[in-house]
Every structure is written in structure tokens, then in C-alpha cells.
Amino acid sequence: MINFFLLILIYSGIYALMAIGQNIITGYGGMLSLCQAGFFAIGSYTTAILATKLGWSFWATLPAAAILSALFGLLIGLPTLRLKGDYLAIATLGFGEIVRNVLNNWDSLTNGPMGIQKIPMPDLFGFVINPYRKYAFLVMVILFVVIAYLLFQRLARSRMGRALAAVREDEIAAQSMGINITKYKVYAFVLGASVAGIAGSLQAVFSLSVTPGTYTFMVSVMVLCMVVLGGMGNFKAAILGTFIIQLISYFPQLTGLSSVIPPQFKQILFGLILVVMMIWRPQGLLGREERTYGGSTERKGGKR
């Protein structure tokens, strides 16, 4: 049981990284991207291929995974960013599917639907971080989440965060305030992709194997759900949302009801969460992070 709970925590951590990425793209930039699973997959396969075929250590594959995902973020970002939100959603959805399509078909590199097995475990100064003994792995994942959280939070509280907010609110006004809107949209995409790539890397060394079936559209929707449930434009909320969604998806196993509850239960629930949240609480559980200036303790008037 405790082992199972640790597993949930580890997955929460891995998904939290993706949710942080989704949050910078969708929560701050206001762009609906549906391909976190694609970047996740690219990260995973980068680590898997570099580690098994070239014998790289996990720590060396990690930046490679981040950079490659970021490059793909740039690749998908540049042509599509001139598009309005709805087109972007479809284009990114298509991109995610293409990634899976290619992984499934490029047998010589990805071994097709069979995937890549026997990925070596990461080690740190001779200490092997064994995913079967979950504590050490959990500590590593938590460290990653904390670092990502701090880095992204700081970024969001800087000029960049404000510029993204401006782009989200009104692109024309943002341009007229001297903000290069394309640049900031691409930044958001690249950052969101790279952190998802890192999550993919961790996923690869956690399950020690990668198969295309792991990186479905469902994963992208799940990540989106996490951000929407917690609250867009708020990193703490994204992490909270991740944890809740992970609890929900393992609910049947946690309660020992997996024989009674149909396997589609969680997906149906994710769908319901999206609809219900949009109608009754579009700001999410925690809402957007608000900032007050000038040291005043009074709250802003009115609701967002």
C-alpha cells in the first residue's frame, strides 16, 4: 500500500513538470496547446535511445532531452503561433499524433510498437537511484519539481510573465506597448516543451522502458485537466491539480474497487472535470496568482 502511494507521488511529480510547462503556455500565454504528450515522448525516447544505444549516462541525456523537446517546441511553435487559439489547438493535437505515429513506425530507431527496454538506472556518484526502491527516486523527482517550480515562478513574476499576460489579454495592445508578441509566444512554447521533455526523461528511467502507447492524446488532456482544475496562471495550483488528478486516476486501485469501476471511469471523469470547471469555476480551485504592488495589504476589488 505504501509502495503504491509512493508510486502515485512519483507520477504526480513527473506529471507536475508537464503541468508546469502547460501552465506557462496555456495559463500565462493563453495558448491552448495539446501536445505535452508529444514533448513528453520526445524526452523519453531521447533518454532511452541515448542511454541504450550510445551508453550515455542519465544525467547527460537529461539536457539533451530538454533541448530536443525545446527544438520541437520551436518547430511547432514558429508556424502555428501566427494562428488564432483554435487552430493552434488542432495543429498541436496533430503534432502530438504525428510524434506517436513516427515512434510507432520508425522501427530502426524506436523499435516500433515494441518500444525500448532495459534502460539503465540513473546513478549519482556511485549511488544507484533504483526505481524499484521508490524513496530515492521520489526524492529525485521532488527535487526536479521544486527546481522547476522555483525557476518558472521567478520567470512568471518577471517582465516575461507580465508580457505573456499582456499577450494573453490583448495582442494588439501588447504590440502597441512595444512587446514582440511572437517572441514571447515562442519562448513560452519552448520553455513548456523543454520541461515536458525533462519529465519524459524521468519517466524513461522510472519505468526503465518506453513504448509509444504511453504517450497518447489522453496524457495531453490529463495534463490540461491538471492545470484547469488547479487554476490557470498559478504554478502552485498546477501542482495541486496534478496531485488530485493522479489520485483520481488511481482511485479504483487505491480503494480496491478496480473490479467494479470500469477502466474508462477516469477518462470520463476528466472530461466531466473540464466541462464542469469551465461552467462553474473557470478560474480553477485556487485561481490565478494575483499580485499586489506598493506594499499595501488590501486586496484587489472585484472578481477575476
Add this chain to the structure above:
Amino acid sequence: MGIAEFFQHLMNGLTLGGIYALIALGYTMVYGILKFINFAHGDILMIGAYIGLFVFDMLRGDSPLGTWTFISFFIAMLVSMVSCGLLGMGIERIAYKPLRRATRLAPLLSAIGVSFILSNSAAWMFGTQSRKFNYPFDNTSINIGGVVITPHQILILVVSLVMMISLKIFVDKTRMGKAMRATSLDQDTAMLMGINVNRVISMTFAIGSALAAVGGILIALDFKVYSSMGTMIGLKAFVAAVVGGIGNISGAMFGGILLGLLETFGVAVLGIPTGLKDTIAFGVLIIILLVKPEGLFGKVEKEKV
């Protein structure tokens, strides 16, 4: 490529394109009026296919191939169209209507939610194994000068053509059609002119969903029916709508047929591997969005400053 081969691919492309066109119409009509992509449209098509399948099986019973199976097929199609029409209206009422004045992201997210609910509920209720239509027609192919045509293909072409022409007449000639066009031009003004915008929107969803049901059933003639079948077909139909200029009804028809032809000829002539056939549509999407984002027949919409 011989002339017979060419006509063979043309025929295959046209049938595929006819189906894409039917489905693309739903995307384009909804976008024209509400300016958002109904992500759940592909899943409505899947539900339509299932309903058609079930109703047909029920009506047919043990009767052999013949007039009755022919009639049952069309009854099944009608039942499916009506049910999906109602489903579409219901979805709009529950999941989209409350969000009409919300931010642009809200209805999109809601639609993704609906899509997930539909496809997974179907998997839960109808099982994960795929099904097939219990042959309503004698599908022995006909050879015309080297071109092999199946009765299914003829049926698909005829049905989609009839549907498209009726829709075009409906939109161009009837009062409701006029109200739809007015609403898509300017919702607020249409309301001031006494048009019941809520009814127009309901009607749009009903018609779009009914057409999707037809598309779903036509696909089910030759392909398998399963709970996630709508995702890829829906996506491609959406691409077709974008190619034709989203919001433009004739454009969607044209875009659907063009995409069907591109896919067939892409595989046959350019030698694109069948495994990557689905990638063609996205390639087309990206190119169109880069070169002519308003589509072939769309209007450039520039935000007024």
C-alpha cells in the same frame, strides 16, 4: 499511370472525400456561428455509426439480403441522424451555451471535455472491440473498363451528394437558412432583427451532428466502428474545413473532396507509406495555415482596431 488506374484512384478519392466533406460541414457551420471548434464533432460521428449499426441489426433480424435490408439501412440512417441531431443540441445546451460570453479558451476546453466523455462512455457501454456493419448490400464490385467500383462507393457518393445539395438549398433558400447566415455574420445584429439566435444555434448543431451521423454510417460500411474512430476522422474533416476556408459551407465540401483526393493520390502516386497516410492531412493543414490561413474560399478576418 494508366487512364484506368487514374480513374480508380479518382473514384476512391472522391468517396473518401465525400465523407470528409459531410463531416467538415459540421465543423464549418458551428465555427461560422460560434467561432469555435467543436472538438466533440468527431465523437458524435462515432455515436452515429454505433446507433446506425444497432438499429440496422435490430431491424434486419434474420432477414436475408434484399429490399428489406436496403430499407432498414435507410431507416437506421434516419434514426441515427435524428438521435445525433438531438445529442448535438443537448451538448450545445449543456456544455457550450453557458460559455458564450466567457473567454475564448472556455468553450474549447469544454468541448475537449465533451469529446472525452463521449468516446470513453462509448468504450464503456459498447465495449472496446471494434464492430462491423452486417452487410446491408450486395457489395460485389463492378468492373467498368478496368475501374473497380463497389456498390458501397456508389452509395457513399450518392448519399453525400444528396446531403450536400439539400444542405446548400436549405441554407440558401429557407428562412431558417437565412437566419443562420445572418447569425454567422453578426450575432448581435441578428438578435436585434428579431432572429431567435438560440434556436438558430441549436439548429446548427442539430444539422451538423445529423450530417456527422451520416458520415459515420457511410464510413462504417467499409471500415470498423470503435469508440475512438472519431478522433482521426474528425481531425481530418477539420483540416478539410480549414482548407476550404472555415465558416464557408461550399468551401468545406470542396476541402473535403480535395483532401480525399490528396490522400488517395498521395499514397498511390507519391508513394507515401500507408502508415504515414494520416500525416498527409496535417502536412496540408500546416501548409495551408502558413500560406493562406483563411483557406481557399475564406474571407480574411481582421480584428477592427
Add this chain to the structure above:
Amino acid sequence: MILLETEALTRAYGGVVAVNKVDFQVESGLITGLIGPNGAGKTTLFNNITGLDTPSKGRVFFNNKDITGFPAHKICRMGIARTFQNIRLFKDLSVVENVMIGRHFKTGRDETKGRFVNALKSYVYLKREEQEIYEKADSWLDFFEMGQFKNELAKNLPYGKQRELEIARALATEPQLLFLDEPAAGMNPQETEHLMAIIRKIRDLGITVVLIEHDMKLVMNICDTITVLNYGQKLAQGTPREIKHNSSVIEAYLGKEEE
């Protein structure tokens, strides 16, 4: 001295020529009015100068530099700021955040250093930079006597204040030239009175102002020079007094008198 000049600027949408070979000059340090009946092409002219639209023909010069077809953010960075006819605030951000966005490109850009170094410096000295941005923004709010609203959401401000906030936001970019698109639209007489005082204060800061306005009392009162557009073409140019007595202007506004 001529600060901004358009040379035969033309903008056609298909067959409709919204702006037709307009030569428009803005003299440094003055308040220039741009008037004309609805649909005369005033806002289109603004958009084509500020980079939100691209001219079909003709050129735009700012400080004798050809800026035709530059993207909007570049033009803003060169020193041309603007407001919008249908207020375009960042509605769900606070008042002070709106103005802080105006400071965006004014901070953390040391031209002698590379882009990466600048970004890194901004990131490391975040607190200091934010404080600096905030203080500048705050002083602009004080200029508009709006300090008490700073943490309100922009959309919750009264209408007149929203218009002023938009001007404050534009001024935060420290422009040489400020374009105001119907700043008094929808304002009551008291608010208009206050606005006029503000525009004069802006001019006294040494900022050149161009404004589109339908309120003739305001235009005649504060403009040093006026350009009149009609059907996309320049009809007249001169001091308020000259414009007031120009027969073709009167005709454009009131129609030809029947003989």
C-alpha cells in the same frame, strides 16, 4: 521641426481606398488635431503609421527615418505610442500592471550587452528590476492622480478613468509622439474638461500629441494645428481659426448649401 511625416500614404482594401495619397505632417512640440466625418480614414491613417496595418503605397517618416511597414512593437520602441478608439486595456490585470507593461522594453536592455546577458541580468536582479518598473509606473499613475486605484482591476475602473489609464500606459513607454484615438469619446463635460488639462500637461512634458476627435470644442480649444480628412483624402490643414472658416471643411461636415 517636422517630427513625423507621411508621403502620399495610401491604404486600399480591395477596391475601397480608405486612405488616399495623404501627406500628413506632425510638427514637434505641438498638439495636432486630425478631424473628419466618420469613415474619413482617420483611424486607418493612425494604424498605418503605428504599424498595426501596412500601407499599400506611400511612406512614413519619423525623425527623418523611413519606418514604413515596421512592426508595431518596433515603432513603439522608436518612440510612438498610441491609445485606441475602443479602449484596449488589459482588462483582467490591475491598473498598475497595465502601466508596468508600458515599461516593458524600457527596462533590462543594456544595448552594449548581448541579449542573453541582459536576460540573465534581469533574471538574477529580478527584485530590483521589478521595483524600478513599479516605481516608474507608480509615478505615471500619480501624474494622472490615479494612485488610489493601482491594485484595482482595469475593467473595474469607471469609463473615464479607463481612458486615462490607457493614456498613462502609453506614456509609460516614454514616447516622443503620442497618438490619441478619440480620447474624449463617451466622456461627460467634466471628464472632457479634465482630459483637456491632461493633454496640455502632456504637451508641457515635451511630448508631441496627435489626436483624433469629434468633440469640436475640445479640438478647437487645445489643438495648435488641425488636419482634415474626407473620403480618405486630405481636405485642409491649418490653425483652428483657419479650419473653422474653410469653406470646403464646412461643406464636408454640413453638406453643400442649396442655392
